[in-house]
Amino acid sequence: MKQKLIKKIFIIGLISSLAVLHLYSFVFTPITQRVILKNIYAPAVFSVYSKDNGMLYCQLYGVASASKDFKRDCQITPKAIKEMRHFAMNYVRNKIFLEQQYTIHYQNGWCFLQNGGNLFNEEIIKDGYGVVQYFDTSQPEIIEKLEILENLARSQKRGLWKEWNQEMECLKSTLRQIAQESQK
Numbered sequence: 794m795k796q797k798l799i800k801k802i803f804i805i806g807l808i809s810s811l812a813v814l815h816l817y818s819f820v821f822t823p824i825t826q827r828v829i830l831k832n833i834y835a836p837a838v839f840s841v842y843s844k845d846n847g848m849l850y851c852q853l854y855g856v857a858s859a860s861k862d863f864k865r866d867c868q869i870t871p872k873a874i875k876e877m878r879h880f881a882m883n884y885v886r887n888k889i890f891l892e893q894q895y896t897i898h899y900q901n902g903w904c905f906l907q908n909g910g911n912l913f914n915e916e917i918i919k920d921g922y923g924v925v926q927y928f929d930t931s932q933p934e935i936i937e938k939l940e941i942l943e944n945l946a947r948s949q950k951r952g953l954w955k956e957w958n959q960e961m962e963c964l965k966s967t968l969r970q971i972a973q974e975s976q977k
Contacts, residue, residue, distance in 0.1 A: 824899040830891055835860060836881040837923055839889075839906070841897055853914045854903035855939045857926035857968050859953070859960075867963030877953050877960060881922040884952065888920075889913060901929050918942045921952020924965040927972035 828841035831848065836858035839851045859877035889895070889906070898905040906913040914935075917923040919942040930936055947954045947961070954961055 826897060828895055828897045830889060830893050830895055833882070833885055833889070833891070836878070836885045836917065841895070843897075849897070851897060851904035851906060852902075853917070853923075854900060854905055854929065854932065855926055855936055856914050856917055856923045857964065858917070858923040859964065867960075867967060869960045869963055873957060873960050877957050880953060884920065884922045885917070888916065901931055903929055915939065915942055919946055919951075921946035921950075921954045924961060924968065927969055928975065 826843050826845065828843045828849065830839060831842050832840040834840070837853040837856040841849050841851055843849055858881045859874050889908070893908070896907045898907070915938065918925065918939050925936060925939045925943050927936070943965075946952060947958070950958070
């Protein structure tokens with residue numbers, strides 16, 4: 794009798810631990826590694842080199858910035874997009890450095906770029922050179938924190954919010970609309 798009870802407890806414990814491990818993979822980024830930053834393609838898009846995996850592509854989770862390919866109904870002129878992208882790229886080049894070692898975490902194909910305690914996904918939003926992107930909302934607590942940082946940057950007119958407030962609002966609303974359409 795005791796042996797059956799112990800066996801049942803063991804099986805329940807085993808199932809519980811597997812369930813916890815399964816949930817863990819959804820909450821935390823499953824792939825973490827040290828990398829060398831190789832290229833900056835756009836303010837939120839990089840390539841990195843990993844000793845174990847070679848060259849990897851990194852698009853920041855929850856972050857979007859002015860893109861030369863941005864074409865929508867709002868009133869952003871090509872000249873404004875070019876200037877916004879220029880300032881955002883300069884910001885990025887002064888904040889993160891090629892051939893520097895970083896920690897990178899991947900979640901659903903998106904990345905989190907970190908140097909020590911500094912998460913670049915948060916810094917670019919907080920400093921006003923990006924807006925929150927909603928294409929993947931699997932990490933709602935991170936999206937919520939990014940929204941708080943974006944509201945702070947907007948209210949304090951940091952970065953691009955200082956000169957291009959309307960354009961940043963347009964970029965944000967357009968990207969949110971695209972994300973909503975793609976989730977339907």
